[in-house]
Amino acid sequence: MSTRIQKEARKESLLLNMGPSHPAMHGTIRIMLELDSERILNSEVEVGYLHRGFEKTCENRTYFNLLPYTDRLNYVSPLINNLGYVMTVERMLGIEAPERAQYIRVIMSELSRISDHLTCLAAMAMECGAFTVFLYNMKAREFIWDVIEDTTGARMTTSYIRIGGVRADLHPDYKAVLKKAIVETRKVLKDVHGLLDKNKIFLNRTRDIAVVSPEKAISYGWTGPCLRSTGVYYDVRKASPYAVYDRLDFEVPLGERGDNFDRYMVRMKEMEQSLRIVEQAMEKIPGPSPSQLMAKGIEPAEAIKASRAKAVEKKIRLSPNLEGSEKEKYKNILAKDKKYIVPPKEDTYTTIEGIINHFKFFMREHGIRPPKGEVYFSVEGGNGELGYYIVSDGTDKPYRLHLRAPCFHIVSALEEMIQGRYIADVIPTFGSMNMIGGELDR
Amino acid sequence: MEMEKKKVLEKLKQKFPEKIKEISVQFGDENVLIESGFLLGIVQFLKNEPYAYNMLLDLTCVDYKDQEQRFEMVYHLYSLNNKQRLRIKTRLSEKDLSIDSLTSLWENANWLEREVYDMFGVQFRGHPDLRRIFMYEGFEGYPLRKDYPLRKRQPRIPLRK
Numbered sequence: 001m002s003t004r005i006q007k008e009a010r011k012e013s014l015l016l017n018m019g020p021s022h023p024a025m026h027g028t029i030r031i032m033l034e035l036d037s038e039r040i041l042n043s044e045v046e047v048g049y050l051h052r053g054f055e056k057t058c059e060n061r062t063y064f065n066l067l068p069y070t071d072r073l074n075y076v077s078p079l080i081n082n083l084g085y086v087m088t089v090e091r092m093l094g095i096e097a098p099e100r101a102q103y104i105r106v107i108m109s110e111l112s113r114i115s116d117h118l119t120c121l122a123a124m125a126m127e128c129g130a131f132t133v134f135l136y137n138m139k140a141r142e143f144i145w146d147v148i149e150d151t152t153g154a155r156m157t158t159s160y161i162r163i164g165g166v167r168a169d170l171h172p173d174y175k176a177v178l179k180k181a182i183v184e185t186r187k188v189l190k191d192v193h194g195l196l197d198k199n200k201i202f203l204n205r206t207r208d209i210a211v212v213s214p215e216k217a218i219s220y221g222w223t224g225p226c227l228r229s230t231g232v233y234y235d236v237r238k239a240s241p242y243a244v245y246d247r248l249d250f251e252v253p254l255g256e257r258g259d260n261f262d263r264y265m266v267r268m269k270e271m272e273q274s275l276r277i278v279e280q281a282m283e284k285i286p287g288p289s290p291s292q293l294m295a296k297g298i299e300p301a302e303a304i305k306a307s308r309a310k311a312v313e314k315k316i317r318l319s320p321n322l323e324g325s326e327k328e329k330y331k332n333i334l335a336k337d338k339k340y341i342v343p344p345k346e347d348t349y350t351t352i353e354g355i356i357n358h359f360k361f362f363m364r365e366h367g368i369r370p371p372k373g374e375v376y377f378s379v380e381g382g383n384g385e386l387g388y389y390i391v392s393d394g395t396d397k398p399y400r401l402h403l404r405a406p407c408f409h410i411v412s413a414l415e416e417m418i419q420g421r422y423i424a425d426v427i428p429t430f431g432s433m434n435m436i437g438g439e440l441d442r
Numbered sequence: 443m444e445m446e447k448k449k450v451l452e453k454l455k456q457k458f459p460e461k462i463k464e465i466s467v468q469f470g471d472e473n474v475l476i477e478s479g480f481l482l483g484i485v486q487f488l489k490n491e492p493y494a495y496n497m498l499l500d501l502t503c504v505d506y507k508d509q510e511q512r513f514e515m516v517y518h519l520y521s522l523n524n525k526q527r528l529r530i531k532t533r534l535s536e537k538d539l540s541i542d543s544l545t546s547l548w549e550n551a552n553w554l555e556r557e558v559y560d561m562f563g564v565q566f567r568g569h570p571d572l573r574r575i576f577m578y579e580g581f582e583g584y585p586l587r588k589d590y591p592l593r594k595r596q597p598r599i600p601l602r603k
Contacts, residue, residue: 091470376527404518413550
């Protein structure tokens with residue numbers, strides 16, 4: 001492909017290709033550099049190597065079926081992607097998740113944010129030579145993913161937050177695991193602060209490099225930690241609070257200069273705040289704990305057999321898919337409206353109403369059908385405002401689904417940020433942006 | 443806050459009476475449907491004080507295949523000071539598929555408009571570098587149009603010499 005820069009470049013300058021298979025390009029981006037020795041005169045950023053037609057695919061899936069695709073957008077904080085999509089649909093349907101589910105959502109999205117920031121900073125520090133930081137951050141992330149795994153059953157492709165609530169209640173022992181994760185993450189944050197904050201090598205590569213002014217950042221549509229590093233106060237959690245963020249106490253850290261170091265620092269401080277949020281949410285979360293709901297009752301096989309003759313009135317110990325009796329738990333974690341939720345499995349297997357609900361939910365043209373119209377809703381994702389724009393034509397599939405990917409806007413500023421700098425500056429600059437291929441290319 | 447929002451919409455209607463076709467509110471979002479030729483003027487007006495919609499949050503397009511004015515451009519503006527969002531929409535017909543570029547007002551319009559061009563084939567007047575962004579050069583058709591089949595195969599592109 002003849003790119004723009006190949007046509008425009010001066011004859012005497014050197015053209016250097018970086019990526020898409022370059023370890024510091026995170027696999028999915030290509031930068032063509034026009035160089036005068038090590039100085040970058042011009043550059044051209046090419047994206048799209050991970051484009052897989054997310055939006056087109058979603059137009060051909062039902063509202064329920066397309067949820068797993070949203071996991072794969074930002075694969076280090078999939079739960080926030082789930083949440084953004086689900087809340088957009090909920091706004092169209094006019095339903096709201098119960099309070100316990102709201103708190104679970106907040107806990108999960110804050111844990112995701114921490115794991116997102118940890119991954120970003122790990123890669124950034126490693127590319128600057130601080131391999132210890134990479135290992136420490138990965139260690140902390142493992143502890144956080146333990147909580148996520150216990151709750152959702154998966155580490156990355158969670159599909160946990162569902163329309164109307166969440167898929168399952170927290171694990172009976174989640175508190176111990178969560179407390180451990182918080183303690184370990186705090187330790188790692190302290191170590192990383194110690195390793196990097198006054199590290200000459202790290203400072204030389206980040207301080208006052210790729211400075212972005214607040215005006216520029218706004219003009220480029222930056223959001224999230226990158227925008228806040230320039231000193232602009234904008235956080236979706238504060239500007240238009242969703243879930244229960246307005247009931248929790250946290251601060252929005254800001255940077256001053258808008259350089260690479262500020263972007264690093266804002267992320268570090270934000271993790272601290274996220275840990276605070278998780279701690280508060282853990283205290284405030286209402287409702288019976290899942291261990292209290294381990295119902296005593298008859299065996300599922302027995303219940304199914306009995307239901308052949310007449311409806312079973314006794315409690316069922318386990319739902320037939322072995323996840324514990326769902327009926328009791330669903331009250332706290334899913335909206336009541338039967339049209340929009342998958343009925344508990346014990347109902348599906350033992351009552352006629354349950355089976356009708358089940359079929360009505362999954363049958364083509366019958367499931368979730370939001371009213372005609374369009375909606376935009378956004379949540380604070382790992383690297384900025386993650387917005388979904390959905391147009392519904394009243395059927396069970398979205399007519400159009402558009403994702404406002406935060407890093408699309410951030411990466412579009414890369415060309416300008418590296419202009420006039422050295423090649424070595426590309427790496428920490430790009431690292432501090434937190435480019436996520438799945439979300440950028442969709 | 444609600445009053446503020448109403449004020450902006452009323453003011454907009456006063457200022458551009460014949461250019462604004464429709465104002466509606468749905469699911470808590472304000473929609474303004476305008477004539478496509480006046481986009482730049484209206485957006486410029488909104489970007490300045492006192493409304494200060496200083497951020498272009500998002501820019502996209504929707505293909506309504508069976509309608510006469512087939513393509514609908516959708517702009518989401520955001521005001522950081524007033525914490526307000528506004529959606530501006532305008533219709534384009536397939537015959538004259540072009541609209542003014544917003545690259546003179548916002549930097550991120552550059553890539554966003556390239557994306558819409560790539561996916562829908564909308565031409566942007568005054569865009570400095572309008573070419574495909576996600577798809578490769580030599581890709582045939584516009585994938586997000588409703589008449590582009592989901593599983594369509596593309597022809598092979600010749601090897602470079």
